[in-house]
Amino acid sequence: MDTVINDFVQVLRDHRVRVSPAESIDSMRALEQVGLGERQVVRDTLRATLIKNLDDIETFDRLFDLYFGLQETTEKPPIRPHIHDHDHGGAPGQLELGEEAKGEEQENDHSHEENEPVDLRRFFGEDSTVPSQSMHQDPDRMRLSLLSQQLILNRKQGPLNKALERLTHQLKMRRVRGMFNPGRLTPHSGGQELPLDISAVELDNLVDHLHEMEVDEDLIRQIEANADDILAGLPELIERMLERQKKLENKEPESLDPKQSALRKLTEFSPAEQREMEGAVRRLARQIHGAKTRRLKQDRTGRISIPHTLRNNVRYEGIPFNPVLRRHREHKPRLVLLCDISLSTRNLAKFWLHLVYQMQNLFSKVRTFVFVAEVAEVTQLFEEQPMRRAVETIFDGKIIDADVNSDFGLAAERFRNEYLPTINHRTTVVILGDGRNNGKDPNTRALEEITEHAKQTIWITPEPKWGWNLGSCDMPLYESICDRVEVVRTVEGLADVAEELVKVRV
Amino acid sequence: MFESVDDAREKLAAQSYVCDRKLATVVFLATRLDKPILAEGPAGVGKTELAKSLAASLDRSLIRLQCYEGLDEAKALYEWEYGKQLLYTQVLREKIGEVLGPTKDLREAAEALREREDVFFSENFLVERPILQAIRSEKPPVLLLDEIDRADEEFEAFLLEFLSDYQVSIPEIGTIVAEHKPIIILTSNRTRELSEALKRRCLHLQIGYPSAEVELEIVRLKAPGVGEALAQQLVATIQEIRKLELRKSPSIGETIDWAQSLVVLGGPHLTKELIEETISVIIKYDRDAEKVLAHLRGTGQRTALEQRNNEQHEAGREIWSRHHHKTKPEPGDKYGSLQG
Numbered sequence: 001m002d003t004v005i006n007d008f009v010q011v012l013r014d015h016r017v018r019v020s021p022a023e024s025i026d027s028m029r030a031l032e033q034v035g036l037g038e039r040q041v042v043r044d045t046l047r048a049t050l051i052k053n054l055d056d057i058e059t060f061d062r063l064f065d066l067y068f069g070l071q072e073t074t075e076k077p078p079i080r081p082h083i084h085d086h087d088h089g090g091a092p093g094q095l096e097l098g099e100e101a102k103g104e105e106q107e108n109d110h111s112h113e114e115n116e117p118v119d120l121r122r123f124f125g126e127d128s129t130v131p132s133q134s135m136h137q138d139p140d141r142m143r144l145s146l147l148s149q150q151l152i153l154n155r156k157q158g159p160l161n162k163a164l165e166r167l168t169h170q171l172k173m174r175r176v177r178g179m180f181n182p183g184r185l186t187p188h189s190g191g192q193e194l195p196l197d198i199s200a201v202e203l204d205n206l207v208d209h210l211h212e213m214e215v216d217e218d219l220i221r222q223i224e225a226n227a228d229d230i231l232a233g234l235p236e237l238i239e240r241m242l243e244r245q246k247k248l249e250n251k252e253p254e255s256l257d258p259k260q261s262a263l264r265k266l267t268e269f270s271p272a273e274q275r276e277m278e279g280a281v282r283r284l285a286r287q288i289h290g291a292k293t294r295r296l297k298q299d300r301t302g303r304i305s306i307p308h309t310l311r312n313n314v315r316y317e318g319i320p321f322n323p324v325l326r327r328h329r330e331h332k333p334r335l336v337l338l339c340d341i342s343l344s345t346r347n348l349a350k351f352w353l354h355l356v357y358q359m360q361n362l363f364s365k366v367r368t369f370v371f372v373a374e375v376a377e378v379t380q381l382f383e384e385q386p387m388r389r390a391v392e393t394i395f396d397g398k399i400i401d402a403d404v405n406s407d408f409g410l411a412a413e414r415f416r417n418e419y420l421p422t423i424n425h426r427t428t429v430v431i432l433g434d435g436r437n438n439g440k441d442p443n444t445r446a447l448e449e450i451t452e453h454a455k456q457t458i459w460i461t462p463e464p465k466w467g468w469n470l471g472s473c474d475m476p477l478y479e480s481i482c483d484r485v486e487v488v489r490t491v492e493g494l495a496d497v498a499e500e501l502v503k504v505r506v
Numbered sequence: 507m508f509e510s511v512d513d514a515r516e517k518l519a520a521q522s523y524v525c526d527r528k529l530a531t532v533v534f535l536a537t538r539l540d541k542p543i544l545a546e547g548p549a550g551v552g553k554t555e556l557a558k559s560l561a562a563s564l565d566r567s568l569i570r571l572q573c574y575e576g577l578d579e580a581k582a583l584y585e586w587e588y589g590k591q592l593l594y595t596q597v598l599r600e601k602i603g604e605v606l607g608p609t610k611d612l613r614e615a616a617e618a619l620r621e622r623e624d625v626f627f628s629e630n631f632l633v634e635r636p637i638l639q640a641i642r643s644e645k646p647p648v649l650l651l652d653e654i655d656r657a658d659e660e661f662e663a664f665l666l667e668f669l670s671d672y673q674v675s676i677p678e679i680g681t682i683v684a685e686h687k688p689i690i691i692l693t694s695n696r697t698r699e700l701s702e703a704l705k706r707r708c709l710h711l712q713i714g715y716p717s718a719e720v721e722l723e724i725v726r727l728k729a730p731g732v733g734e735a736l737a738q739q740l741v742a743t744i745q746e747i748r749k750l751e752l753r754k755s756p757s758i759g760e761t762i763d764w765a766q767s768l769v770v771l772g773g774p775h776l777t778k779e780l781i782e783e784t785i786s787v788i789i790k791y792d793r794d795a796e797k798v799l800a801h802l803r804g805t806g807q808r809t810a811l812e813q814r815n816n817e818q819h820e821a822g823r824e825i826w827s828r829h830h831h832k833t834k835p836e837p838g839d840k841y842g843s844l845q846g
Contacts, residue, residue, distance in 0.1 A: 020706055026539065030709075033538040034511060034531065041511055044531040052705035054546065054696075054712060300580045319596060321589045380753065 002028060008067055009050065015063060017056045023049055039068070055386070302327025334365040334426050336454070338415065340433030341394060342372040342406030353394060356432070357387045367422060371411035374400040375418065406436060408474065409443030416446045420453060429454040431482070434463050435475035442474040447481050456483040463487065507564070508534050522727045523552070523559035524720055532711045533560060542669050542690035544654075544705060547713035550757025553693040554652055556713075560689065561648035569643075569688075570650045571636040573657035579664055583674055585633045591626050627678040637668060638682070646686035654704075655694040662704050669707040716758060718745050724758060729765035739776040740765055744788065747798050756788040764788045778802070 009024045027049035034041050043064055051060045298308070308324035337356050356368050368379045376399045382390050397403060423429065429450060451457040459482040461475060468475040479485045508514040514537075515530035525533075533556075536543045545553040561568035571582055595602070605622065609615040634642065640649040654662070668674050672684040692708060694700060716724065722741045725732060732740070741761070748755045756764075764787045773780050781802060789795040 018702070023706060026541070026709075029539055030535045033535060040527060041531050044528045045535060048532045048535060048709045048711060052544075052702070052708070052710045057712065300578060319592060321592050323588055384753070 005031070005046075008046075008063075011063055011067060012050065012060065015059050017051065017053075017059055019050050023052075042068075297326060297328075299325055299327050301325060334424075334428065335367070336419075336423055336427055336429045337366060337368045338375075338411075338429065338431045338433070339368065339370045340372070340406055340408075340411075340431075341370045341400075343403060353391045354387065357382055357390065369415065369419065370394055370400060371406075371415070372400060373404050373407040373410050375411050375414045376400045377419070405438040405440075406433070407440045408433065408435060408437050408478075409441045409446065412443055412446035412450065416449055420450070423450065423453045425453070425455055427454045429457045431457065431459045432461075433459070434461050435459075435468070435473050435478055437474045442477050444477055444481060447478060451481055451483070457481070458483060459485045460488050461485060508537055510534065517563040518556075518559050521559040521562045523555060523563075524716075524723045524727060525556075526716075526720060529556070529711065529713065532709050536691075536709055537564075537689060539709075540672075540687045542692060542708045543711050544692045544694065544700070544708035545711045545713055546694045546696055548715070548755070548757060549695055550759035551713045551715060552758055553691075553713055554650065557648055557650035557652075557691040557693075560691070564648070564689070566645065566689070567643070567647040568650060569636045569640050569647050570652060572652045573654050573661070575656055575658060577657045577661055579635075579661075581635060582661070582664075583635050583637045584676060585635065586627075586678075587631045587633050591631050594626065594631075629679065632676075632679075637674065640688040640690075641668075641672065641674060641682055641684040643686070643688070646684070646688045648689045648691065651690065651692045653695060654692045655697045655700060659701065662701055666703055666707065669704070715748055715755070718742065721745070721758065721761060725761060725765045728762045729769060731769035732765050733774055736768060736774060736776060737765065740768065743776060743781070743802070747788070747801075750797055750801055752789070752794045752797065753791045754789075754794065760788045 005024060005028055009019050009027075012019050027046055030045045030049050031042065034045050036042055046064065047057065047060055051057055302325040305324050305326045308326065309320050309322070310318065312322050312324055313320045339353060339356055341353070353370075366379070367377060368382055369375050369377050378390070378394060378399065381393060381399070384390075385393065393399070447457075459475075459478060463473070463475070464487050467473070475485070508517060511527060511531050511534045514534040515525060515527065518525055518530065518533070532543060535541070545556060547553055557570075558568055602619075606615045606618055609618050632638070636649065640647050651665070654665075669690065672687045673681050675681045692704075715721075718741055721744065722737060725737045725741060729737075744756055744761050744764070764784065767784055767787050768776070768780070771780065771784070782799060785795050785799060789798055
């Protein structure tokens with residue numbers, strides 16, 4: 001059993017769910033307590049012990065279903081990033097179709113019925129490599145997961161070389177062929193963003209792990225007996241997988257503009273990067289302190305204040321029964337975040353919003369505004385919605401019209417008129433934007449007024465300084481007004497800003 | 507101690523705490539593995555109530571520590587009773603004089619005093635705060651650290667030692683280890699993200715809004731005066747309201763309040779007028795109330811409501827399994843199947 005759990009934990013880690021060794025030990029101890037009799041209990045147990053972030057629950061549920069059988073695959077798959085970098089993958093992809101011809105054909109028929117041009121293109125066009133990859137690998141995964149389910153839920157200790165050998169042999173063949181597929185050979189440009197659960201490496205891991213387990217004769221027989229059933233069920237499975245894939249593809253009809261793909265790195269975050277960002281924001285958080293109060297306040301800790309102690313203890317003949325402690329209290333940081341979500345920074349805006357979402361989670365007093373030409377507060381939205389949905393809502397244009405040209409001047413004006421009272425001498429204003437005003441009035445006056453009210457103003461822009469002179473960029477004007485301007489292009493960059501700020505801290 | 511998951515569930519139910527198996531599993535594990543539970547979920551879904559019921563079902567006392575910004579160990583763990591210490595020094599002044607009498611010089615006197623220092627830093631002068639109380643208690647209690655997300659990060663860090671090893675270190679005295687490990691429940695409304703270190707030490711429990719079935723059972727238990735028909739209508743309406751995008755969806759607490767107020771008002775059925783009159787019980791924001799009323803008027807007919815209600819009753823289990831880990835309704839579901 002330990003092997004199976006460890007293996008499952010490994011799969012979780014491959015999906016960037018952070019599971020510590022202590023937690024996996026906990027899960028085993030917990031399973032000893034509840035036994036393996038009931039699937040739901042096992043599931044709840046593993047979830048309670050292994051998964052500590054709400055965001056990871058979805059991943060866990062999906063993987064649990066995949067790993068421990070197929071009975072309940074009704075879960076919603078996560079949104080996968082669109083993959084752009086497999087321009088030459090068409091032919092080998094088609095060749096691969098041969099092996100699972102039956103399932104494929106069904107699939108094609110299916111999509112004909114659906115009559116959706118987007119999907120058709122996927123089968124015959126350039127994009128076809130990706131679905132075919134997933135078609136081959138996902139059923140394999142499922143077959144494996146059935147094995148592992150047998151292992152754990154039937155309490156069959158130790159695993160199965162012979163039965164596996166046959167299956168895995170087949171598997172490895174396919175994987176080798178997969179390697180000749182140019183679509184797979186672009187790890188530098190797109191590999192990072194490939195949906196993890198169709199990655200060959202991971203499949204490898206899974207197979208290897210299963211290999212490492214010891215074999216139980218009964219189990220092998222059982223599996224061999226079931227193998228036909230499993231295979232018979234394949235077309236249906238593939239169909240389901242494809243349908244899922246289809247849904248995913250429909251969700252993100254993004255245009256493939258070269259500039260955008262260059263910036264993609266900024267917008268598509270893997271969970272690991274998100275975590276990194278969270279760490280960076282935490283560091284930033286520690287840095288952006290509120291001001292120390294000038295006056296000492298009474299407190300539980302701090303230094304003994306002789307005068308106050310004496311005054312307070314006069315009634316005890318000056319014997320200091322009640323020492324009075326005082327210290328400088330620190331104000332909680334108050335942040336006001338202003339995010340540009342205009343078309344020119346559409347991709348970056350996603351990055352902003354992720355950043356902002358993190359910040360709002362970490363700071364207690366954060367108010368978030370988005371602007372293009374209008375300004376709107378989204379603090380509430382971020383509090384109530386999970387990140388992905390909140391970001392989607394903003395771009396839907398329900399809150400403000402996100403499709404007009406950005407106008408910092410007007411936005412600053414509006415902000416000043418409507419929200420200036422939210423800013424006081426303890427507030428740090430962080431503006432996220434590229435400063436491209438599209439030739440409109442920069443309206444430095446409004447920004448100046450905002451900075452006068454705030455403790456400090458930090459502008460974070462994605463564009464390096466040399467770019468500021470190109471096009472209608474008003475950054476040079478704004479730079480003189482803000483306390484500091486930071487160029488942040490990547491998550492690491494953000495971390496650097498945090499570090500930098502720490503150094504300058506007074 | 508609970509025998510099994512089902513036993514835990516039954517015993518909690520005996521304290522009129524209705525829960526699903528997921529929750530029971532976690533509670534059972536917590537008692538078996540001596541691990542704290544971190545319960546997260548929106549306000550009013552029974553996180554605090556869980557601690558109370560758990561304490562009652564295990565026949566243990568409940569020690570509660572409400573966390574807030576600025577909470578520190580002086581308030582949570584222990585505090586020296588300065589006044590008492592000073593009083594003793596004053597009262598014992600003569601005795602101290604005696605002790606120090608035979609000493610020759612200042613150095614020797616200081617030495618003599620140091621040897622007896624522990625008199626003034628004994629547990630006698632320690633004011634026990636909830637955590638220390640939980641550790642030193644003869645019979646292990648249930649310790650509830652309520653709304654841990656409101657406390658500062660420093661406090662979280664301070665808790666780590668306690669949560670993993672059930673011990674605390676007091677500089678003047680040393681380390682105090684719990685002989686009987688208390689059951690600890692931390693609750694969080696997720697106003698901020700808790701640190702990984704804290705989460706790692708806990709079993710994680712996500713409590714969401716209950717399914718129609720469970721909620722109905724809760725209403726029956728907590729508001730016994732409510733007739734069966736009314737209870738069903740009420741729960742169906744609440745479930746419907748939760749599907750709207752509101753600033754604050756009504757929680758179980760509000761359902762119960764509502765049920766109780768309807769008992770007082772004494773209608774056998776839920777009419778539109780009655781809903782309008784009592785909407786303030788379940789909805790706490792004006793704008794939300796408008797939204798809800800508009801929605802209920804739009805979907806209007808009671809017959810539809812009843813029909814929905816029956817469907818939901820049957821489909822309860824299924825709905826639960828679909829939604830049980832989501833705190834918020836899908837926007838797509840917004841208008842549900844009530845449109846008919």
